[in-house]
Amino acid sequence: MDLHDFSLRQLREGLQKRDFSAQELTQTLLKRIHTLNPELNAFVTVTEAAALESAARADDRLAKGESGTLLGLPMAHKDIFCTADLPTTCGSKMLKNFVAPYSATVVERLAAEGMVMLGKLNMDEFAMGSSNETSYFGPVRNPWNTEMVPGGSSGGSAAAVAAGLVPVATGTDTGGSIRQPAALCGITGIKPTYGRVSRYGMIAFASSLDQAGPMARSAEDCALLLNAMAAHDPRDSTSHPAAASDFLRGLDRPLQGLRVGVPEEFFGEGLDPEVAAAVQVGIDQLAKQGASIQSIRLPNNPHAVSTYYVLAPAEASSNLSRFDGVRYTHRSSAVENLDDLYQQSRYEGFGAEVRRRILVGTYVLSAGYYDAYYLKAQQVRSLIREDFRRAFAEVDVIVGPTTPGPAFALGAKNADPVSMYLADIYTIAVNLAGIPALSLPCGFTQSGLPIGMQLMGDYFADDLLLNVAHRYQQETDWHLARPNLKAGEA
């Protein structure tokens, strides 16, 4: 096994035993990035010099006998997190030249642990997309089949982890943007409970839905990273006072007696039969490990996509009004007056999908339509949360597919925005409710594309989801499969 396949635990052991230094590890992965990234396009910025400096600092600390859990371990951030004095683009032309004046809380926390950031990862523009094709910096390719999309919006994060460019990465999830690309790239990713991870310095898309989380090749590595990410942050007013927790503590609990609910609504029309079959095998595996399985209903889940496409664009249109061409964004050069400056800069700076969502959001919030759309969607959001509340009175974990199908071809869903929106049909309800959910690999299609299984839990049951996923990964080896990359010799 090569360094780029190591888990965080194995890397840490290697660093502690001096099998290799943090600088050697960083150089190995940088070399792999230089070899593979031109095709995958997972990184938009590689911060080579800064990475080697922080690796040198980590080696100093290791030499002094420090043994921090994440000290010297490499990672990369989705380019939605502000990184002081480095570019932060959010996948947009609007922020092409933006240099963040400060770092996000998540960035600060992982740097304080001594982690080595290798760069910033590609993403759908302003996190709006399910295929990573809306990025101003070009699409990311799926390491399992480079004709396919990696999913989105955290597609760069998922592809980088799957291809062994980094062992772990950060992502964000507003309607499925961690779980859907994790499923399509065969990795593990968790969207924590809303309020677990600080949103300070994370560029806002839909503030009542956005949540950051770890993406890795195993549930254990997710738990290690989430331990450092989750904490109460006074700089984010939606940060929960009880956000911090030790997600490693309960990782090994046996699944005996675990009550698993399988929602009928997740296995209806539109679900790819290969995905359905693989998820069923995954559920059987949980039963074999001691869980009791029962069928449940989430009757309002079919309304989640429409609810989301009112609320998320509404919040986005408000959040993105700050990009005005005056202070720190793209500015159109062909303007005569201030109104032109706003209108031209915004038209030129935003891509087509972002503009579409701003228009939908502006429309549903505009005079005469507020009650019919925005208020109505907020009421249906209550019903969706109520479904979960009822379900979690009977079961501990809800299990179903993460996505209706495996990775699709680049360009396949670009003509019709609604067909792209339906890629998130099983992930969106979780964000509306604010509960945690995790995607983990549970099989492959005949054509060799990964399939993801989704675990959903009650508020603050993030540790239980990681526990179930970890136990599952002790008995199965889907998460150990690696894509066959032609230039994989690095």
Add this chain to the structure above:
Amino acid sequence: MAFDQDAVRRTAHLARLALPQEEVPAVASQLEKIMSLVEELSAIPTEGVLPMAHPLDLEQPLRPDQVSNQDERQRLMANAPAAEHGLFLVPKVIE
């Protein structure tokens, strides 16, 4: 419901997006599709259901009213597309 070209132009103006006329028909048809997706919400009975604005029923926490930010003026101004004498430049607004 009809998302016609007038509605697109009106909404684009509210959103301060200079949508060129040649793009308006295509955008109208895409928005029409999106709005017919969300149209199904109107059939859901929600009488007496409280609107949900946020996942966590938390009160807004208060913190001590102390200065915690540092003076970042130079770093902030470095991102300005046009600046002079430490001020953002915009086209003339008063003739």
